Amino acid sequence: MEASKIDRIVRQYGARESAILAILQDIQAEEKYLPRETLEYVSQKMRIPMVHVFRIATFYNALSLKPRGRxxxxxxxxxxxxxxxxxxxxxxxxxxxxxxxxxxxxxxxxxxxxxxxxxxxxxxxxxxxxxxxxxxxxxxxxxxxxxxxx
Amino acid sequence: MIIRTKNDLEKIREKGLKSLYPGATKISVGMATCGLSTGAGKVYEAIQKEIEKAKVRILLGQTGCIGFCQREPVVDILEPGKPRVFYQGVTSERSGELVQKWLENKVVEDLLFCKMEKEDRVLEGSVKNYSIQRIPAGINGTPHYHQVPFYSKQLKIALRNCGFINPDHIDEYIARGGYFSLYRALFEMKPEEIIGEVKRSGLRGRGGAGFPTGNKWDSCRKAKGDRKFILCNADEGDPGAYMDRSILEGDPHSVIEGMIIGAYAIGAQEGFIYVRDEYPLAIQKLKIAIRQAEEAGLLGENIFGSGFSLKINLFRGGGAFVCGESTALMASIEGKVGEPRAKHIHTTESGLWDKPSNLNNVETWNNIPVIVSRGADWYSKIGTQGSKGTKVFSIVGKVKNTGLIEVPMGATLREIVYDIGGGVPDGKKFKAVQTGGPSGGCIPESLIDMPVDYDQLTQVGSMMGSGGMIVMDESTCMVDIAKYFMNFLKSESCGKCTSCREGTKRMHEILTEITEGRGTTDHIDLLKELGWVTAEASLCQLGATAPNPVLSTLRYFQDEYEEHIINKRCPAKVCRALLRYRILSDVCKRCGKCIKVCPAGAITGKAKTKKESGKPFKIGTEKCTRCGMCFEACKFKAIEVE
Missing domain, CATH: 3.40.30.10 (Glutaredoxin)
Known part of the structure; x- marks a missing residue:
């Protein structure tokens, strides 16, 4: 996903820790899954450790790390x-x-x-x-x- | 318009009344998720086209669900001077007919469901009678809404507006008495008085545990802290329960009004509604409702000009069952993973961001405006000694009339399953009712006359939960049900406590062994022991109640377990590994349908043609995967399951 798109989503919520789930959901709504590079970018952008972003991404059933079909x-x-x-x-x-x-x-x-x-x-x-x-x-x-x- | 005074509110009420009861014919389509899933969207479009074609002034609107989900799509027609008419099972093909006939002062008789001549207004404690001057032809044989067995024993408090207002119109909510309780609370009651009233009403939390709501509010009000939160738990995770979805989709303002009253009573300035990710329509309706309430000055800064302010945020869950637990829910809002923590300090003292936080469920909040409006004395007269008011149940599974019902606490299971639910379909025998979701249990037929309230359900080894009631008949296997719930809990356990993470997994393994014919007699004792450890050693209620589905089925249906273990038989014919499909040669017409549908190529034989009589059909046990396709496809009931 392009960095500008992610920036736009993050800006909408603000880089608050509490917005992480909503941000990941919005990214997934566009990409249908969460690519690794995107998660790394979000981690840097929001100053949240990658390990925490990864935990969130794997904890919730609504989030997927695998590409999905149409x-x-x-x-x-x-x-x-x-x-x-x-x-x-x-x-x-x-x-x-x-x-x-x-x-x-x-x-x-x-x-x-x-x-x-x-x-x-x-x-x-x-x-x-x-x-x-x-x-x-x-x-x-x-x-x-x-x-x-x- | 910004509402500042009671007079302003009255003006909006007048506007809303014109929208509810316009001077022309109004057609409403039930468009909650249950309606939409059976084609209500297409019905709406078809009616719209027909109205355009007819070139007559007919208004078209949408409502939430009137409760009888099985009969969806439901359409109602209201015309001044006539009884209100409800249709059921409407299709887009037949929608035009409804409009055409109505214009001829007739009804479509075979789609008719019921008629209505008066409407209950619970908030105001009044009844609105329609003035009837003309009766459409063909309507006389139809029962009144209040006489339909599905509705006659119901008392709708929580579902008061569902199916009767357009959830997107705040005016219609106000027209039925909405936001008048908020006005009363802000200007005529002190916060302590409100808490006192809620305490005296006897209202207990509708989300599961049944903690007295007033006491919870009281401890949150008394907790030290300048910043406090109120939260609404709309993470309705119990499979089989969907009353919160229906309330949010059909009457979202009732929850918002309840929350504002609660926030004022407790002294909170900010609130969150935590909604399940699986409920997109509820999220959409809530967004609209919050915006409307803000625009009307009923939410946000300086509500009603009273000086009291409250901001309500919507938070979409991530599809984790455990987030329905209070501390996990709060962790999730904070941006952490939704794991529960120990509750040595209550969340009312230290909850969201360590601030005093009061969490109630959707149905609890929705009851608050009624308690403020009608008073604790009125409310506490309904129900039983320990459980006051009404409860919404979703009555689903193996029952004729499925849907959402609301009865006074203390109604018996028999009334719910037989009088309202119409009993078990297809002449099968009733076996049990499962209540309380994965934390609850199965109640056997011998207890069918028990009154349903919090304490009675706990006493028989189940619980209220959020109000799901799944009816089971002789073709439901209780060991399979226990396995089903254990599989659910195993995948939804957050994994923090070893006892829950491993306990649910091992119990699931044992239940799988039993259902696949490898059970031993030791397994029953082992299940009991594992259940005990899981319950005792787990932190939150998910783990503490996880063994309930196993323990309650063992308590009432141990013979079914033994049948699986000793005789390797599944009496309900559900556990596939123990089943054998067989073709009854004397019933079989050799039509060949089963061969066509069998995905495993397990059926041999030759279909009958005009020239040949065909060859007898047989199912090869080796190849058969017991998918049941042939059984479902056979019109002649020539396939038997053993």
Whole structure:
């Protein structure tokens, strides 16, 4: 990520220690992950030791050090989705995409992740694709779900 | 306009009332996350197009969730002189019909959900009756809102505005009595009086532990320090609970108003709302609400011209369950990793940046304006001896009517699961209710008549938590549920305490052994022992309550564990390693669908055609991965699980 872009994000919050999570989230929103060089730049810019920046980046589930695909699928594995077969939806996606949870397809089209409850429990099992929640899923509905994403 | 006086507030109320009950037909679409996930966005667009086409003055708006999430998308139509009509399961294809028929004074009967002739106004303690002069044709057979079984036993205090106001319009919030409690608190009550009122109301924290709210405020007010913080815990992490999301999406001002009253009572000048990263819509609605409140002079410098000032900041979480714990939440706001610390000194004395800090959950803050408006005497009449008021529950899982409900404390599980929830679907047998999230436990059928409040739930080995209620039937395996929660806790443990980090991991390993057919009889004792150590030796409540899902299932469902260990059977047919799929040859029609869907190529046979009768179908146990695709695909129920 260009230094000027990072500067702009940091400036928006101020180089306060308490803003580190928000800054990393904003960077990730643009880059889809946190490249090592970016973290090093943020560390210098904010005068926060790299070891601390790295701890933050690895502690929170929302942050990723691995590049992600164009579309992100989060399968909900909250309790309500679990008892209604959320793990089967995840299995089906793993099979259809040929990747395991946490991985990205070779063509960089999809990254498959799981999430602990998106709060849409009454419509479970659900999956979130690029921020849009899809409810009342079944294994059979999975192929139709993916076909519109390029 | 900046609101300075009660008169100013009344003027905005008038404006809001015109927006709530305009002189023309108004259509509202429920557009909280649950509505949007079932296509409410498209429904909204379709209705908009139809209105443009009809060239009639019809207003279109959005609301939050009315609670019956299962029936989303929900659309309601309000026209002066007619009963309000609610539709359920509306699709974009059928949206036009709703508008066309309405213009002909008719309704679309098969989508009709209920009608409403009066509205409860909890904040003011009044009922607004609609004046009814015309009845649309086809509406008579529809029940009244208050007669629908899902709603008839509910008492909505926390959810008072959800589904009835546009969350983006502060005027509509004010029109239903909003910010009048704040006015009263600032000008007619001393901080000590407010705390006294909250204490007497008996309100306990709605986030989980149920600590008396008034006492917490009192100790924070008395704590020494010139700078104090108030915080709102909107890091709703319990899987299966989503009332905070719904409140923030449908009625964000109620939380903000509660926080301002709290800040005034405690003497805080700055506040934070810590919202889960997984709730983008709630974050968006809160941003709008905070800005509006600031623009109206109800938040920020010199609120209502009273001299009292409060700044509220929004803080987006990073997707860590442990950050719902008070000290971890505060560490996270400070820019540290969200690890809890020992609480020898309470956060009310030394919390965020070592300043006195008062943290309450979304639903707790949302109750405050009602307590200030209606008084502690009124509030404390609702509920049980030790638990006052109402509680919102998300009733989900294996139950017919899923959604968000609010009942007085002390309602029985039977009322919640059967009367409101409609019981278990598909003729299956009820088994248990899981409450309290990963810190809670499973309550068996034998306790179905227990009244639900903080103390009763603790007594049976579970807890209130934030109010998630996951109904389980005979096809839910209790060992699998224990394993599920242990997997959750294992990945969400921050790792600071060895007992929690290792204890959850080892318990998960043992549960995996049991569910995969390698369990031994020693495992049950080992689980109990590990559970005890994890609970005793861990710092925060995540570790201290981590064994609950295991211990409570062992307490009530030990026979299911033994069935897995001794007979290598999963009675609920969930644990895959113990299952065998089989095709019933006498039921099988040889349609060939199962062969097509089987990802493992485990099914042999030949489909029937017009010329040939095909060959019998069989599942090869070696190749079968027990994914259940064939079972789901078979229309003739010819596949059996053993």
């Amino acid at each position: 579309h992100k699928i989060d399968v909900c594995l909250g309790t309500a989705c679990h008892v209604r077969g959320g793990d089967k939806i995840l299995d089906k996606l793993e099979r259809d995409l040929g990747i395991s949870v946490g991985e990205t397809t070779k063509d960089k089209r999809f990254t498959l992740e799981s999430v602990h409850c998106v709060g849409c429990c009454s419509l479970g099992p659900v999956a979130v694709i690029d921020g849009d929640v899809h409810g009342r899923l079944s294994q059979e509905k999975v192929p139709g779900l993916l076909k519109d994403f390029k």
